Amino acid sequence: MKRRNKETKIVILGSYDSGKTTTLENICEKILKIDYNGTTIAMDYGNIDVNGKKVHIFTTPGQERFKFMREILSQGLNGAIVVIDSSRGFTSTDENIIKRLNSNNIPYVIFANKQDINPGELDNDGIHDVPIIPTIASEGKGIKDGLNILLNLMKS
Ligand SMILES: Nc1nc2c(ncn2[C@@H]2O[C@H](COP(=O)(O)OP(=O)(O)OP(=O)(O)O)[C@@H](O)[C@H]2O)c(=O)[nH]1
Numbered sequence: 001m002k003r004r005n006k007e008t009k010i011v012i013l014g015s016y017d018s019g020k021t022t023t024l025e026n027i028c029e030k031i032l033k034i035d036y037n038g039t040t041i042a043m044d045y046g047n048i049d050v051n052g053k054k055v056h057i058f059t060t061p062g063q064e065r066f067k068f069m070r071e072i073l074s075q076g077l078n079g080a081i082v083v084i085d086s087s088r089g090f091t092s093t094d095e096n097i098i099k100r101l102n103s104n105n106i107p108y109v110i111f112a113n114k115q116d117i118n119p120g121e122l123d124n125d126g127i128h129d130v131p132i133i134p135t136i137a138s139e140g141k142g143i144k145d146g147l148n149i150l151l152n153l154m155k156s
């Protein structure tokens with residue numbers, strides 16, 4: 001049987017309304033959204049080509065009641081972006097997401113989003129050795145740089 005080339009999967013995680021869907025809109029030209037009144041209820045999907053290899057990117061719903069979707073979408077992930085709303089800081093949802101990524105040794109970066117509302121560094125108590133990238137997803141700022149940092153982490 002012919003084996004498929006290994007393809008890469010990145011998942012965008014984070015709390016409700018932090019800017020995950022907007023982040024993906026800045027990465028992919030075309031995305032498929034499954035949402036209701038602007039809030040993600042199942043997922044968004046897009047893909048990009050990185051040096052001739054396909055990278056699949058999924059965003060998850062932030063609402064706590066859709067935790068099961070986050071778990072389904074996080075199966076077999078190679079890397080993750082955790083999008084934080086800097087005006088709210090880390091929520092318990094974010095802390096649970098980060099714990100899970102750490103215990104599974106998944107490479108990830110944190111996007112400190114909505115820097116236009118709350119500029120400056122996030123209070124990153126307890127988070128070490130993880131790149132924190134300031135972003136303004138609604139203006140496309142910081143997203144491509146942050147993605148490149150993650151892609152480099154995934155290589156090593
Ligand atoms: N001011 C500001 N607004 C932003 C930024 N990024 C996203 N938004 C806005 O925040 C709201 C939520 O953005 P989404 O991308 O839908 O957030 P989400 O994390 O996908 O939300 P859920 O899927 O409901 O969890 C929208 O109104 C965006 O336009 C940002 O950097 N600054």
Ligand SMILES: [Mg+2]
Pocket residue numbers: 020021022038039040059060061062
């Ligand atoms: Mg969304």
